[in-house]
Amino acid sequence: MKNFLTLLFLFNLNLAGYAQNASAVDKEKLFDFYQTQRYADAAQYLKSIYGEEVNDFKTLSQIGYCFLMAGNNVEAEKFYSKAYTLQPQNLPILFSLGSINNKRGNTEKAKKYNGEIVQIDRNNFNVYKLLANLYPLPTDSMKLVYLLKANQINPLEGDVAADLAEVHAAYQQYEKAYDVLDIAIKGDSDNLVLQRAKLPITNQLKKYAEVISSGEKLLKDGADAGVIKDVAKAYYYTKKYQKAIDLFKLLGVAAMQNEATLYYTSLSYRALKNYPQAALYTKKTIDEAISPNTSNYY
CATH class of the missing domain: 1.25.40.10 (Tetratricopeptide repeat domain)
Incomplete structure (x- = not known):
């Protein structure tokens, strides 16, 4: 009984100490830190009030959040980890720890915390x-x-x-x-x-009509190289060779052509029986395919 009363006294003393610390916080000062996004100052201020050995979940979460927003992932993880030991199934804490570890390249730890979230909320x-x-x-x-x-x-x-x-x-x-x-x-x-x-x-x-319809609309928004290539290929496969050539040439002007686009240009010219241009683009295709480091390999 005596031991129980001693423990109860110590517990109440700890609560009283926390209440005194909480009442010592200048809420207006803390609010000003938040309003001006001075999260590092807010974190240091809270630490000066509660100390390093704080064991209150709400306070640990608050300090961890301030450090996280300030970009101090090391300190943020330290306080969030303490909060995690108190409430290991708290979703905001798990999300925060997962995010921190992902940012720090600790992929396996990030998987662990996010995996725990799945177990709680599938x-x-x-x-x-x-x-x-x-x-x-x-x-x-x-x-x-x-x-x-x-x-x-x-x-x-x-x-x-x-x-x-x-x-x-x-x-x-x-x-x-x-x-x-x-x-x-x-x-x-x-x-x-x-x-x-x-x-x-x-x-x-091979839904070429859809590619052309959608692609032409996208091209009005800007000459994206990927879109140009896809629409040009669709024109080639629907035997609209001149339209294919015109689009492939846009890639050449922007220096975004490659072996494949040059090859399709050559085939388009050959289909139109323009053999000089077909030969020219066949040569360009071969040149593009040969690495400039070939001589070094030998």
Whole structure:
């Protein structure tokens, strides 16, 4: 009984100390730090009030947030980690620790914290998106798993749709990639990023009329090299060779041509029976294909 009363006394003393510290905070001064985005000053001020050994969850979270906003990830992780030991299933803390470790290149730790979020909330779109981004290679199976889950929760979100389509395309699953982008574009018809991402996939599916229709609209927004190439290829495959040549030449003017575009230009001239130009572009194709370092290899 005596030991219990001693522990109770110490606990109440600790609460009293925290209450005194809390009452010592100048709220107007702290608010001014927030208003002027002086988060480093706010963090140091709170530390001067509560000290280094603070064990209150709310205070730890507040100081951690200030350091995070100030860009001091080392100090932010220190305070958030203490808060994590007090409430290991707190979603804002887990998100913050995941973000901090991702910024610091600690990918495995970022996966750990985000993975814990999944265990708590299996329908959290943001965490699946974050986890997918922790796998840089489009052929990584876990990237596909997380993108599929995120897209299932919100099929209209553009970033996830574009990333998922890229993964499907890497596996040559062009129909799946097309469908993912098609749904997202229907939800955001003015999203030019999604429309550009869809063009090469549409070309792979030989939907050339759609490539031309969509691509010509995109070209009015700007001469994007990728769009020019895709539309030009669609014109070539629909036997509109002069239009293909005109677009491929735009790449040449901008010094953005490559072996493939030069080759298609050569084929277009040959289809038009303009053999001198076909020969010229065949030579350009060969020159482009030969590395300038070839002599060094020998």
